[in-house]
Amino acid sequence: MASTPRSILAGRMPESTSAQHVFERDVIDPDLMRAVVARLTATLGTRLCAREQAARSVALVLRFASGSDLSKSRRLPEASAHTEDLRDMGYRILRQHGLQRGRVRRITVVAEDLVASAPTPVSSCCAPSWNGTAAAVRVRQVSVSTGETNPAGPTNWWAPGAQPCEGGSA
Numbered sequence: 001m002a003s004t005p006r007s008i009l010a011g012r013m014p015e016s017t018s019a020q021h022v023f024e025r026d027v028i029d030p031d032l033m034r035a036v037v038a039r040l041t042a043t044l045g046t047r048l049c050a051r052e053q054a055a056r057s058v059a060l061v062l063r064f065a066s067g068s069d070l071s072k073s074r075r076l077p078e079a080s081a082h083t084e085d086l087r088d089m090g091y092r093i094l095r096q097h098g099l100q101r102g103r104v105r106r107i108t109v110v111a112e113d114l115v116a117s118a119p120t121p122v123s124s125c126c127a128p129s130w131n132g133t134a135a136a137v138r139v140r141q142v143s144v145s146t147g148e149t150n151p152a153g154p155t156n157w158w159a160p161g162a163q164p165c166e167g168g169s170a
Contacts, residue, residue, distance in 0.1 A: 013114065013116070020040070020061075021106065021107050027104050028101055028103055033099075037060070037109060040109040041086040041087040053081060054115055054117035055114055056076055056115060058090055058093065058112065059074075060094060062102075065105055070097060072097060079115050086111065
């Protein structure tokens with residue numbers, strides 16, 4: 001049996017990467033969906049920084065209770081691995097989906113059209129872009145799996161526009 005020669009490129013980085021969240025039950029809460037998009041983009045930002053890559057576009061894929069998928073992709077103004085850029089584009093796409101009462105079962109965020117970027121410390125990819133003069137705001141703790149608010153649970157204090165790094169807080 002003849003084999004087809006294939007070239008293998010050592011160290012070649014992927015052209016896209018994704019993160020997804022499957023809900024325990026169908027959700028319609030837009031705040032919960034935004035919280036999931038924020039967490040997923042933080043994961044992607046950290047991953048891209050660690051790989052020294054940047055995304056030129058972001059895609060958001062929603063799986064509905066019916067089993068159908070809806071996907072939209074948008075180009076970033078410039079390639080970026082910064083969590084805030086990825087998150088803001090994810091929010092924009094989520095708004096553009098125009099969900100009214102669609103029951104969402106899964107959210108996937110995809111960083112696409114990846115390019116090499118200059119080495120950046122992972123902490124600066126997750127760092128908020130605010131200048132420190134804005135007042136901190138209180139963010140309610142929302143269970144990503146159930147969508148329930150836990151007023152007795154820990155409260156996070158974030159500056160406007162700040163996004164916690166994966167596994168930590170800003």
